[in-house]
Amino acid sequence: MTLAATSALPFKVADLSLAEAGRHQIRLAENEMPGLMALRSEFGETKPLSGARIAGSLHMTVQTAVLIETLVALGAHVRWASCNIFSTQDDAAAAIAVGPFGTEDEPAGVPVFAWKGETLDEYWWCAERIFDWSAEAAAAGATWAGPNMILDDGGDATLLVHKGREFELAGSVPAPGDADSHEYRIVLETLRRSLDLSVDRWTRIAAEIKGVTEETTTGVHRLYELAATGGLLFPAINVNDSVTKSKFDNKYGIRHSLPDGLNRATDVLIGGKTAFVAGYGDVGKGAAEALRGQGARVIVSEVDPICALQAAMDGYQVARIESVVGEVDIFVTGTGNYNVITTEHILAMKHLAIVANVGHFDNEIDMAGLESLAGAEKVRIKPQVHEWRLPTGRSVLVLSEGRLMNLGNATGHPSFVMSNSFANQVLAQIELYCFPERYPIGVYVLPKHLDEKVARLHLDALGVELTTLSPEQAGYIGVSVDGPYKVDHYRY
Amino acid sequence: MTLAATSALPFKVADLSLAEAGRHQIRLAENEMPGLMALRSEFGETKPLSGARIAGSLHMTVQTAVLIETLVALGAHVRWASCNIFSTQDDAAAAIAVGPFGTEDEPAGVPVFAWKGETLDEYWWCAERIFDWSAEAAAAGATWAGPNMILDDGGDATLLVHKGREFELAGSVPAPGDADSHEYRIVLETLRRSLDLSVDRWTRIAAEIKGVTEETTTGVHRLYELAATGGLLFPAINVNDSVTKSKFDNKYGIRHSLPDGLNRATDVLIGGKTAFVAGYGDVGKGAAEALRGQGARVIVSEVDPICALQAAMDGYQVARIESVVGEVDIFVTGTGNYNVITTEHILAMKHLAIVANVGHFDNEIDMAGLESLAGAEKVRIKPQVHEWRLPTGRSVLVLSEGRLMNLGNATGHPSFVMSNSFANQVLAQIELYCFPERYPIGVYVLPKHLDEKVARLHLDALGVELTTLSPEQAGYIGVSVDGPYKVDHYRY
Numbered sequence: 001m002t003l004a005a006t007s008a009l010p011f012k013v014a015d016l017s018l019a020e021a022g023r024h025q026i027r028l029a030e031n032e033m034p035g036l037m038a039l040r041s042e043f044g045e046t047k048p049l050s051g052a053r054i055a056g057s058l059h060m061t062v063q064t065a066v067l068i069e070t071l072v073a074l075g076a077h078v079r080w081a082s083c084n085i086f087s088t089q090d091d092a093a094a095a096i097a098v099g100p101f102g103t104e105d106e107p108a109g110v111p112v113f114a115w116k117g118e119t120l121d122e123y124w125w126c127a128e129r130i131f132d133w134s135a136e137a138a139a140a141g142a143t144w145a146g147p148n149m150i151l152d153d154g155g156d157a158t159l160l161v162h163k164g165r166e167f168e169l170a171g172s173v174p175a176p177g178d179a180d181s182h183e184y185r186i187v188l189e190t191l192r193r194s195l196d197l198s199v200d201r202w203t204r205i206a207a208e209i210k211g212v213t214e215e216t217t218t219g220v221h222r223l224y225e226l227a228a229t230g231g232l233l234f235p236a237i238n239v240n241d242s243v244t245k246s247k248f249d250n251k252y253g254i255r256h257s258l259p260d261g262l263n264r265a266t267d268v269l270i271g272g273k274t275a276f277v278a279g280y281g282d283v284g285k286g287a288a289e290a291l292r293g294q295g296a297r298v299i300v301s302e303v304d305p306i307c308a309l310q311a312a313m314d315g316y317q318v319a320r321i322e323s324v325v326g327e328v329d330i331f332v333t334g335t336g337n338y339n340v341i342t343t344e345h346i347l348a349m350k351h352l353a354i355v356a357n358v359g360h361f362d363n364e365i366d367m368a369g370l371e372s373l374a375g376a377e378k379v380r381i382k383p384q385v386h387e388w389r390l391p392t393g394r395s396v397l398v399l400s401e402g403r404l405m406n407l408g409n410a411t412g413h414p415s416f417v418m419s420n421s422f423a424n425q426v427l428a429q430i431e432l433y434c435f436p437e438r439y440p441i442g443v444y445v446l447p448k449h450l451d452e453k454v455a456r457l458h459l460d461a462l463g464v465e466l467t468t469l470s471p472e473q474a475g476y477i478g479v480s481v482d483g484p485y486k487v488d489h490y491r492y
Numbered sequence: 493m494t495l496a497a498t499s500a501l502p503f504k505v506a507d508l509s510l511a512e513a514g515r516h517q518i519r520l521a522e523n524e525m526p527g528l529m530a531l532r533s534e535f536g537e538t539k540p541l542s543g544a545r546i547a548g549s550l551h552m553t554v555q556t557a558v559l560i561e562t563l564v565a566l567g568a569h570v571r572w573a574s575c576n577i578f579s580t581q582d583d584a585a586a587a588i589a590v591g592p593f594g595t596e597d598e599p600a601g602v603p604v605f606a607w608k609g610e611t612l613d614e615y616w617w618c619a620e621r622i623f624d625w626s627a628e629a630a631a632a633g634a635t636w637a638g639p640n641m642i643l644d645d646g647g648d649a650t651l652l653v654h655k656g657r658e659f660e661l662a663g664s665v666p667a668p669g670d671a672d673s674h675e676y677r678i679v680l681e682t683l684r685r686s687l688d689l690s691v692d693r694w695t696r697i698a699a700e701i702k703g704v705t706e707e708t709t710t711g712v713h714r715l716y717e718l719a720a721t722g723g724l725l726f727p728a729i730n731v732n733d734s735v736t737k738s739k740f741d742n743k744y745g746i747r748h749s750l751p752d753g754l755n756r757a758t759d760v761l762i763g764g765k766t767a768f769v770a771g772y773g774d775v776g777k778g779a780a781e782a783l784r785g786q787g788a789r790v791i792v793s794e795v796d797p798i799c800a801l802q803a804a805m806d807g808y809q810v811a812r813i814e815s816v817v818g819e820v821d822i823f824v825t826g827t828g829n830y831n832v833i834t835t836e837h838i839l840a841m842k843h844l845a846i847v848a849n850v851g852h853f854d855n856e857i858d859m860a861g862l863e864s865l866a867g868a869e870k871v872r873i874k875p876q877v878h879e880w881r882l883p884t885g886r887s888v889l890v891l892s893e894g895r896l897m898n899l900g901n902a903t904g905h906p907s908f909v910m911s912n913s914f915a916n917q918v919l920a921q922i923e924l925y926c927f928p929e930r931y932p933i934g935v936y937v938l939p940k941h942l943d944e945k946v947a948r949l950h951l952d953a954l955g956v957e958l959t960t961l962s963p964e965q966a967g968y969i970g971v972s973v974d975g976p977y978k979v980d981h982y983r984y
């Protein structure tokens with residue numbers, strides 16, 4: 001088995017000695033993640049994920065550590081990588097490698113491949129590791145090609161399987177095109193090396209995978225595209241569009257972690273400043289609310305007239321970036337689109353304007369354009385905070401090199417919000433793994449009663465008293481006393 | 493034609509001399525209703541509603557007057573009644589009867605049957621009038637049984653047709669059951685009289701109707717029930733669930749008109765008080781935001797764990813009414829359910845607590861229970877404001893006799909919000925009337941591009957600058973430059 005050669009390391013993290021600090025944080029996070037802990041109580045005995053081999057690609061944070069250990073408590077085997085080069089919390093990664101019962105000298109946790117500040121080459125090396133189950137297979141005397149489940153955030157793990165199989169079928173990996181990003185060239189290189197070692201590795205991996213549960217908008221978007229073109233290889237659950245995910249994580253998560261990231265990165269007073277938020281979807285709504293809550297004047301940009309009108313009705317000025325670029329102190333992008341802030345915009349900004357992305361990829365701000373801008377100079381202020389001196393004589397501050405700054409400059413979403421998202425992930429993994437007959441190849445959202453269940457698991461911790469419908473009242477509004485309480489198209 | 497006998501009056505309003513005042517208000521409202529005015533410009537020449545005979549049952553307010561005259565400008569003939577006994581603005585009704593080109597002496601408007609403070613008997617008499625097109629038929633030399641379109645709010649007009657036909661098929665109207673409300677008894681009485689005059693009036697009316705466009709949650713709910721049991725007689729468009737309706741009218745409308753109604757009714761300072769909002773759907777969200785905006789401490793009740801968690805994340809205490817009833821100054825119901833505030837709750841309230849309903853029917857607060865409460869005394873403070881002296885020695889203030897107080901104590905939703913809702917209504921009427929082949933019997937929401945169109949029609953008036961996607965950006969996020977911008981299940 002040639003591939004075993006590439007998996008000598010059972011894990012790779014920055015520094016195992018951080019494990020104790022990580023474990024303390026995980027313990028505190030468990031208290032803030034009532035949804036996951038409730039699922040451990042509910043399913044810890046029956047272990048519905050026994051036999052599941054989950055390849056996880058999701059920011060390796062303290063919260064994710066609680067998710068990983070919940071999956072393990074439910075019977076799963078897990079390998080993990082981060083889905084962003086800056087988002088790993090090294091202490092959490094170390095704690096996961098050591099495990100609750102291991103020691104620094106005898107780590108006994110989960111194979112995790114993640115550290116803060118990976119290069120793109122390292123990132124894709126890590127991504128490949130979560131598909132290499134040769135050590136586990138050898139130990140179990142099994143002949144698995146890889147995992148049988150994916151838990152993905154942004155779709156990189158899913159991409160690797162789909163592209164890997166595609167190139168194996170084609171018999172070769174195409175040469176990168178002129179338009180291909182630096183990162184996609186690395187993906188191609190990774191798969192070229194793989195093809196040299198095995199002509200059918202990804203094809204066999206794809207055949208074993210029962211499904212993927214996808215965390216975020218961008219990944220979900222890729223899945224619907226794959227499904228629409230008939231290219232999707234296994235069923236997918238769109239976790240993002242559970243109400244208790246997109247209307248909680250994207251909105252309330254960003255509301256918390258955007259100002260946190262701004263503060264840790266810059267210590268600039270937000271009050272009184274003019275802030276610009278590109279996109280008024282769930283992320284933009286949370287961003288705008290947080291900035292207004294800090295006393296900033298917020299200007300929103302939108303392409304969708306409905307979201308634009310919502311922003312106006314919520315009391316925000318709505319303008320094109322070109323109209324206001326010179327008066328803005330803090331720029332925040334949350335569109336999931338690309339080139340939303342261009343080099344031209346950056347050149348027109350105020351001196352030391354802050355440029356921050358909470359969308360998805362680093363092309364939302366044209367970082368490539370900035371890198372190649374003649375006469376621009378990049379000065380590192382501190383990790384993930386760079387002053388870009390521009391040929392205009394002015395500077396701008398770019399956070400996290402244009403990548404997700406709430407993860408790069410702060411610690412990402414807080415535990416409570418992630419408990420909602422991740423409880424959806426766990427229920428989605430159980431659905432796809434235990435009830436494959438319910439999910440022919442396609443993209444699904446979780447049934448509403450499970451979405452409501454996730455909410456229910458979080459009420460006690462907040463002291464929420466839920467009202468109970470009388471049978472007569474339930475009949476009157478045409479629902480069952482125990483829910484689901486809304487029609488599927490209800491928007492919340 | 494026996495039925496002609498019942499339609500001697502071309503209209504019935506409180507006082508025609510109010511027409512001039514109503515016309516002034518309509519003129520001002522037109523400026524605040526850019527969506528409807530844009531539709532007049534777009535469709536005023538082609539008149540897509542030529543030949544449409546619309547029976548409208550919707551609060552006869554100034555805003556509705558602009559809707560009615562938009563329908564007429566697009567070629568429709570219209571008869572109108574209010575869908576609530578207290579919601580008519582008498583000046584608007586008078587102006588509609590007189591019409592833009594008529595005079596008080598020679599009214600030349602639309603047959604309208606509505607005044608503020610109808611009895612229930614009068615209400616259902618008015619509702620029946622909008623189905624009596626005998627005068628129009630005679631004038632046109634036609635043999636119509638009635639209208640060919642319904643524009644409904646709450647479903648009373650639709651109910652009349654469905655029940656009327658049902659009883660005609662059965663050959664008799666059932667005797668009221670013990671559980672039937674006073675109002676339903678009047679419906680039965682109305683239909684019994686109709687059956688005495690004609691054995692097939694409603695059957696023939698039903699056969700002519702091409703469709704109904706329904707304004708609100710409760711009416712939509714009835715439609716889905718009818719469709720589920722196979723009882724729906726014609727296609728329906730659920731206007732309520734356009735984003736630019738439920739996420740605008742229900743939420744931003746109530747946010748405006750709830751405190752307005754409280755102020756006009758009671759002049760009680762909201763700031764510092766404890767307010768209780770039952771239901772955290774769209775209406776509840778707007779109500780809670782408005783009350784908090786006025787400085788009240790807001791407590792929310794919910795039966796749906798997702799909405800309950802949303803309320804908690806938005807910073808509201810969430811509690812059952814029983815837990816807090818004694819500390820609340822202002823009670824607001826917005827659930828669309830019944831018996832949400834019971835007589836028992838009322839007896840436990842603080843002295844002069846305010847009890848207000850912005851849900852749908854007057855059974856949301858148990859008004860029937862209060863009416864029959866031994867020892868309770870009802871003192872009229874001013875129109876639509878009653879002190880109920882209770883056997884406990886305390887009193888409560890009930891607004892609009894438990895019916896929609898934002899309509900009964902104020903002037904309902906403001907024009908701008910209604911311009912959104914009603915632009916959806918007009919587009920829905922055009923869809924059902926002009927493109928019946930697209931809508932087999934069933935309940936539909938408007939296609940997303942029309943929903944986005946409604947939003948678009950309202951941006952300029954607010955000074956909103958919309959960003960335009962570049963073709964590359966549109967391709968990147970997988971939409972067309974002109975929209976629709978979101979997948980159908982997107983929640984906003």
Ligand SMILES: NC(=O)c1ccc[n+]([C@@H]2O[C@H](COP(=O)([O-])OP(=O)(O)OC[C@H]3O[C@@H](n4cnc5c(N)ncnc54)[C@H](O)[C@@H]3O)[C@@H](O)[C@H]2O)c1
Binds near residue numbers: 218278280282406959
């Ligand atoms: N930073 C984080 O922790 C985090 C968390 C959740 C989601 N996300 C990411 O954030 C992005 C947005 O997520 P969402 O749930 O808000 O999606 P969304 O679709 O609800 O919102 C995005 C909005 O941006 C608008 N938009 C698109 N192109 C635009 C442009 N050029 N200018 C202005 N507006 C534009 C769209 O009309 C849409 O309303 C996604 O990429 C998602 O993966 C990040």
Ligand SMILES: NC(=O)c1ccc[n+]([C@@H]2O[C@H](COP(=O)([O-])OP(=O)(O)OC[C@H]3O[C@@H](n4cnc5c(N)ncnc54)[C@H](O)[C@@H]3O)[C@@H](O)[C@H]2O)c1
Binds near residue numbers: 742775795832
């Ligand atoms: N006053 C107005 O001008 C106006 C405008 C629009 C809609 N409405 C009416 O308001 C009502 C609510 O509309 P919506 O769009 O908010 O509907 P919705 O379904 O979004 O919200 C109603 C909420 O009430 C909750 N609920 C149900 N029974 C409850 C109970 N016993 N206790 C606590 N919560 C309960 C539901 O879970 C739901 O979240 C409907 O009847 C609708 O027709 C009134």
